[in-house]
Amino acid sequence: MSERLRFTLADTDAPRQWYNLLADFPEPLPPPLHPGTKEPVTPEMMTAIFPENLVAQEMCSDRWVDIPDEVRDIYALWRPTPLLRAVRLEKALQTPAHIYYKYEGVSPAGSHKPNTAVPQAYYNKLAGTKRLATETGAGQWGSSLAFACKVFGLECVVYMVKVSFQQKPYRKLMMQTWGATVHPSPSEVTDFGRKMLAEDPHCNGSLGIAISEAIEDTVKHPGTKYSLGSVLNHVCLHQTVIGQEAIKQMELAGEAPDVIVGCVGGGSNFAGISFPFIGQKIKAGKNYRIIAVEPESCPSITKGDLRYDFGDTAEMTPLLMMHTLGHKFMPPSIHSGGLRYHGMAPMVSHARKLGLIEATSFPQLKIFEAGVLFARTEGIVPAPEPCHAIAAVIEEAVKCREEGRKKVILFNLCGHGMLDLPAYDTYLSGKMKDVED
Amino acid sequence: MSERLRFTLADTDAPRQWYNLLADFPEPLPPPLHPGTKEPVTPEMMTAIFPENLVAQEMCSDRWVDIPDEVRDIYALWRPTPLLRAVRLEKALQTPAHIYYKYEGVSPAGSHKPNTAVPQAYYNKLAGTKRLATETGAGQWGSSLAFACKVFGLECVVYMVKVSFQQKPYRKLMMQTWGATVHPSPSEVTDFGRKMLAEDPHCNGSLGIAISEAIEDTVKHPGTKYSLGSVLNHVCLHQTVIGQEAIKQMELAGEAPDVIVGCVGGGSNFAGISFPFIGQKIKAGKNYRIIAVEPESCPSITKGDLRYDFGDTAEMTPLLMMHTLGHKFMPPSIHSGGLRYHGMAPMVSHARKLGLIEATSFPQLKIFEAGVLFARTEGIVPAPEPCHAIAAVIEEAVKCREEGRKKVILFNLCGHGMLDLPAYDTYLSGKMKDVED
Numbered sequence: 001m002s003e004r005l006r007f008t009l010a011d012t013d014a015p016r017q018w019y020n021l022l023a024d025f026p027e028p029l030p031p032p033l034h035p036g037t038k039e040p041v042t043p044e045m046m047t048a049i050f051p052e053n054l055v056a057q058e059m060c061s062d063r064w065v066d067i068p069d070e071v072r073d074i075y076a077l078w079r080p081t082p083l084l085r086a087v088r089l090e091k092a093l094q095t096p097a098h099i100y101y102k103y104e105g106v107s108p109a110g111s112h113k114p115n116t117a118v119p120q121a122y123y124n125k126l127a128g129t130k131r132l133a134t135e136t137g138a139g140q141w142g143s144s145l146a147f148a149c150k151v152f153g154l155e156c157v158v159y160m161v162k163v164s165f166q167q168k169p170y171r172k173l174m175m176q177t178w179g180a181t182v183h184p185s186p187s188e189v190t191d192f193g194r195k196m197l198a199e200d201p202h203c204n205g206s207l208g209i210a211i212s213e214a215i216e217d218t219v220k221h222p223g224t225k226y227s228l229g230s231v232l233n234h235v236c237l238h239q240t241v242i243g244q245e246a247i248k249q250m251e252l253a254g255e256a257p258d259v260i261v262g263c264v265g266g267g268s269n270f271a272g273i274s275f276p277f278i279g280q281k282i283k284a285g286k287n288y289r290i291i292a293v294e295p296e297s298c299p300s301i302t303k304g305d306l307r308y309d310f311g312d313t314a315e316m317t318p319l320l321m322m323h324t325l326g327h328k329f330m331p332p333s334i335h336s337g338g339l340r341y342h343g344m345a346p347m348v349s350h351a352r353k354l355g356l357i358e359a360t361s362f363p364q365l366k367i368f369e370a371g372v373l374f375a376r377t378e379g380i381v382p383a384p385e386p387c388h389a390i391a392a393v394i395e396e397a398v399k400c401r402e403e404g405r406k407k408v409i410l411f412n413l414c415g416h417g418m419l420d421l422p423a424y425d426t427y428l429s430g431k432m433k434d435v436e437d
Numbered sequence: 438m439s440e441r442l443r444f445t446l447a448d449t450d451a452p453r454q455w456y457n458l459l460a461d462f463p464e465p466l467p468p469p470l471h472p473g474t475k476e477p478v479t480p481e482m483m484t485a486i487f488p489e490n491l492v493a494q495e496m497c498s499d500r501w502v503d504i505p506d507e508v509r510d511i512y513a514l515w516r517p518t519p520l521l522r523a524v525r526l527e528k529a530l531q532t533p534a535h536i537y538y539k540y541e542g543v544s545p546a547g548s549h550k551p552n553t554a555v556p557q558a559y560y561n562k563l564a565g566t567k568r569l570a571t572e573t574g575a576g577q578w579g580s581s582l583a584f585a586c587k588v589f590g591l592e593c594v595v596y597m598v599k600v601s602f603q604q605k606p607y608r609k610l611m612m613q614t615w616g617a618t619v620h621p622s623p624s625e626v627t628d629f630g631r632k633m634l635a636e637d638p639h640c641n642g643s644l645g646i647a648i649s650e651a652i653e654d655t656v657k658h659p660g661t662k663y664s665l666g667s668v669l670n671h672v673c674l675h676q677t678v679i680g681q682e683a684i685k686q687m688e689l690a691g692e693a694p695d696v697i698v699g700c701v702g703g704g705s706n707f708a709g710i711s712f713p714f715i716g717q718k719i720k721a722g723k724n725y726r727i728i729a730v731e732p733e734s735c736p737s738i739t740k741g742d743l744r745y746d747f748g749d750t751a752e753m754t755p756l757l758m759m760h761t762l763g764h765k766f767m768p769p770s771i772h773s774g775g776l777r778y779h780g781m782a783p784m785v786s787h788a789r790k791l792g793l794i795e796a797t798s799f800p801q802l803k804i805f806e807a808g809v810l811f812a813r814t815e816g817i818v819p820a821p822e823p824c825h826a827i828a829a830v831i832e833e834a835v836k837c838r839e840e841g842r843k844k845v846i847l848f849n850l851c852g853h854g855m856l857d858l859p860a861y862d863t864y865l866s867g868k869m870k871d872v873e874d
Contacts, residue, residue: 004448006513011445076443077521077816084514088588106543108816110855150813151525170607173858176865177812375614376587379514379545418547418855421610428613 005087007249009080016067019240021275021347022233023063024282029233029350030321033308041318049218049226051127054120057234065237067119074118074151078107079241083249088377090397097400098255099393101413102246102273103380109174111383111415112269113144113229116238120227121148130223131155135185135210137265138164138337138385139171140415141229146180156180157224159187159213162205164337170419185210192216192314204333207266207341212314230266231311231320231345239272242412247276250410257288257410259396263388264292264301264359265338267345269414275347278356290357292348293388295367297435298331300324300344301352301359311343322349332435334364335423336384362391363434368427370394371417375424383415384423442524444686446517453504456677458712458784459670460500461719466670466787467758470745478755486655486663488564491557494671502674504556511555511588515544516678520686525814527834534837535692536830538850539683539710540817546611548820548852549706550581550666553675557664558585567660568592572622572647574702575601575774575822576608577852578666583617593617594661596624596650599642601774607856622647629653629751641770644703644778649751667703668748668757668782676709679849684713687847694725694847696833700825701729701738701796702775704782710849712784715793727794729785730825732804734872735768737761737781738789738796748780759786769872771801772860773821799828800871805864807831808854812861820852821860 022029031040046055057065067075086099104112124132132154136142142158149156158180165172165184172182183189185205186196190213196203203209211228218226228235250257260277262270270292280286292301301323309324311317322343325331329342351357362370371387373394374380382390389411400407417424426432459466468477483492494502504512523536541549561569569591573579579595586593595617602609602621609619620626622642623633627650633640640646648665655663665672687694697714699707707729717723729738738760746761748754759780762768766779788794799807808824810831811817819827826848837844854861863869 003510005510006448008445008448008517010447011441011443073440073442073524074816078519080445082515087510108818147816151816170855170858173862174818174855177809177818177858177861178816179813372614376616379511379584379588381545381611381614418607418611421607421614424614425610 003087005085007083007252009245009248013248014072014075014080015241015244017064018067018237019244019276019279020060020063020065020237021279022061024279025350026282026354029346032318032320035315035319049215051124051129051225053123053127054234057237058232068122071119071122080245081106083246085253086378089374092373092377093394093397093401095397095401096404096406097397098406098408099397100250100253100410102242104242104412104414105380105416108147109140109144110418111140111144112239112242112272113141114147115241115272116229116235116268117144117148119238121145121152121154124225125152125154129154129225131157131221132227133157133214133217133224134227134229135159135207135214136229137161137207137340139168139175140338142182143171143174143178145227145229146175146178149180150178157217158182159185159210161185161207161210161337161340162203163333167335167422168337168419185213187213190216206313206330208313208327211312212316215312215316230268231343233347235268236271236275236345236347239268240275242272243274243276246273246410255408258407259289259291259409261291261293261389261392261409261411263339263385263414264294264344264348265341265385267348269412271345271348273412274357278351281356291392292357292359293392294359294361295334295336295339295388296361296363297334298340299361300342301349302361306349306353309343320346322346323352335420336388338385339388360392362388365432365434367391368432372427380413381417381424382413383417383420386412386414440524442522444520444689446682446685450685451509451512451517452678452681454501455504455674456681456713456716457497457500457502457674458716459498461716462787463719463791466783469755469757472752472756486652488561488566488662490560490564491671494674495669505559508556508559517682518543520683522690523815526811529810529814530831530834530838532834532838533841533843534834535843535845536834537687537690537847539679541679541849541851542817542853545584546577546581547855548577548581549676549679549709550578551584552678552709553666553672553705554581554585556675558582558589558591561662562589562591566591566662568594568658569664570594570651570654570661571664571666572596572644572651573666574598574644574777576605576612577775579619580608580611580615582664582666583612583615586617587615594654595619596622596647598622598644598647598774598777599640600770604772604859605774605856622650624650627653643750643767645750645764648749649753652749652753667705668780670784672705673708673712673782673784676705677712679709680711680713683710683847692845695844696726696728696846698728698730698826698829698846698848700776700822700851701731701781701785702778702822704785706849706851708782708785711794715788718793728829729794729796730829731796731798732771732773732776732825733798733800734771735777736798737779738786739798743786743790746780757783759783760789772857773825775822776825797829799825802869802871804828805869809864817850818854818861819850820854820857823849823851
């Protein structure tokens with residue numbers, strides 16, 4: 001080979017522990033509050049919807065948390081994931097920058113989401129849970145949990161945001177193939193869903209509404225617990241396998257990243273790639289620029305307030321200290337269903353407040369332009385969500401060309417776009433708008 | 438981890454040469470014949486539709502052929518591919534057998550097809566070709582060639598069997614995202630397509646018809662060459678990276694396969710996994726059972742004659758010595774579009790004649806039953822084509838249980854089924870038949 005383009009980790013180098021950034025934040029993370037008393041929530045309050053072992057993990061501040069063997073056995077299906085150098089994209093941009101990407105699309109569901117779905121299903125199984133309820137946007141999370149539940153023998157019910165249910169029919173089929181039950185949200189099967197439909201029968205849904213429905217389902221069905229695919233501390237924790245692998249793989253590549261980029265919706269894939277690097281930034285004084293990229297039409301971290309807000313529309317969750325557009329915010333029907341969330345993971349919000357990361361946003365047409373260029377140079381069709389990261393990477397790489405400076409850029413390609421191809425069709429046929437109605 | 442389940446090859450262990458079984462067959466392969474003279478075709482005759490360098494490779498009998506650096510650079514996007522142990526399937530079957538699978542679904546197009554699309558595009562580029570024409574069944578091949586053409590800067594036109602064009606719309610979108618032009622076949626853009634449509638306006642198409650259209654397109658457009666995704670010697674050659682990697686990975690696993698299984702349509706993924714093992718069988722006296730598995734409704738290798746026949750419906754190709762159902766055979770509209778071919782690769786046919794491999798077939802409902810079991814235990818949703826291999830593996834593994842014998846079974850999981858999910862939906866909703874009308 002002309003140059004080394006792929007950096008494969010040995011199976012024995014797969015992480016054995018998750019990395020917990022909570023242990024290293026220079027200021028403690030503000031705790032979740034009870035909406036009535038405004039006091040920090042106790043573990044007992046959270047066990048109504050989560051099993052005790054995951055509540056303990058949510059509140060744990062140990063720096064390293066062991067990954068159970070049973071989880072590592074399933075991770076082995078797709079981990080370690082590849083780190084690749086995007087030389088053909090570099091060439092197309094005529095940039096002196098070196099662009100690397102971590103590719104999470106090799107998982108069974110096609111994204112990073114199984115990294116947390118598998119441990120969540122495992123800990124629930126251990127705790128005696130029989131059935132998991134969840135929400136999903138684009139369906140990446142719902143399909144990942146459907147897969148994980150099937151592997152550990154749990155039932156799975158998914159409330160899928162209605163606009164995505166319609167835009168991404170294959171995701172629904174995927175969940176059903178893994179044996180899950182899927183309802184379009186707002187649905188007729190919960191009180192809150194019926195209430196929303198009564199107010200607006202054409203309601204497209206949102207992650208906030210779907211979360212409310214899944215929580216209502218949980219508290220009404222004995223043996224059922226709730227599972228969330230982003231936002232929470234334990235979800236960010238599980239995703240750190242991505243960044244830990246990337247650190248070792250960048251060492252194999254013999255370069256250190258100047259800039260690290262990830263897209264953000266709830267924040268989980270961004271946390272996964274960036275938190276281990278942020279740990280190095282805090283403890284070892286490393287000088288990384290770390291950039292979170294979100295949709296211009298759902299701009300929680302770039303334009304939202306940093307304040308306590310509900311995680312869901314029906315006000316059933318504790319209050320979380322996070323960047324938020326307000327829990328009643330109804331995001332437009334963009335194709336990046338995984339990024340249509342009013343809030344931002346408290347840990348990601350905290351990292352932004354402490355100046356450890358930056359944030360930016362792009363409109364829909366720009367990110368599809370970036371996605372098509374990536375597909376046509378590198379060969380992988382990216383999901384619309386990581387196209388946000390790609391748009392930011394291209395902007396950085398073009399700046400490098402203009403300034404004649406080499407930089408090393410790393411981003412997380414958190415999923416492929418095989419089930420998002422109708423969105424590419426809409427873009428390529430010129431019918432896409434920045435904000436869909 | 439409880440037991441090692443993943444066997445990752447180092448990047449430096451990726452094959453640097455393709456393995457050519459032609460060098461080791463105990464009897465020479467009967468040559469392709471000119472349909473008029475019945476004399477062996479000369480290289481000159483083949484250069485009407487193929488570039489000289491690929492014609493030379495088609496006729497080459499060197500045991501090892503170097504893989505160009507430019508091809509290895511692109512292979513690095515997804516190769517080496519994983520070898521995995523299917524412990525959860527073993528457990529579900531309560532079998533003492535150890536089941537391993539080589540997973541080719543991690544490629545950009547989701548199957549093994551880019552293994553030959555990339556070198557074909559590369560050699561054509563080198564030879565000055567501007568545009569490649571091809572046919573595709575399920576779309577795995579067409580999308581792989583679209584990807585490879587885009588990477589090397591060639592135009593790409595694909596004639597896609599009409600029933601698959603309708604069943605698998607996402608495959609068409611994938612080709613378009615990579616910049617290819619896609620026509621449903623029979624199409625209105627070739628004489629032969631128009632003739633077929635005049636005879637039967639509802640004709641579902643077949644690989645044989647689509648090949649005829651692509652060849653007609655090739656000879657009528659200057660600068661255009663034809664590319665075939667299976668059947669030919671050079672295609673089988675390119676796919677041997679699969680089996681070469683698998684041999685090294687089985688060594689990592691510390692076991693030798695007793696049984697090696699692959700599905701067959703034109704024969705390319707089967708050739709890929711099996712030819713390097715057949716080489717060992719011939720030269721090192723290894724005692725592998727090697728099984729080719731095809732659809733019961735398109736049974737070329739189990740029920741077809743071994744004789745000279747055309748590769749296409751319009752009788753434009755040379756005559757090939759192969760197992761065939763006759764070049765006018767119209768296969769039923771099963772969901773395994775990649776296996777709807779009347780013939781079988783001459784090299785695979787020859788291996789069968791020499792007793793180096795066995796063959797068997799399964800009906801459609803049986804293979805989807807196997808695919809769903811695999812998806813729900815192992816977690817990967819397989820394409821319908823390799824579900825044929827899985828059905829045979831399950832049969833073997835159950836026999837092991839019944840006989841109380843441990844065997845080591847290896848199969849090629851040549852692609853995932855993400856773009857075949859509507860077929861799973863048809864199966865799970867009870868609407869599938871063994872033979873669709």
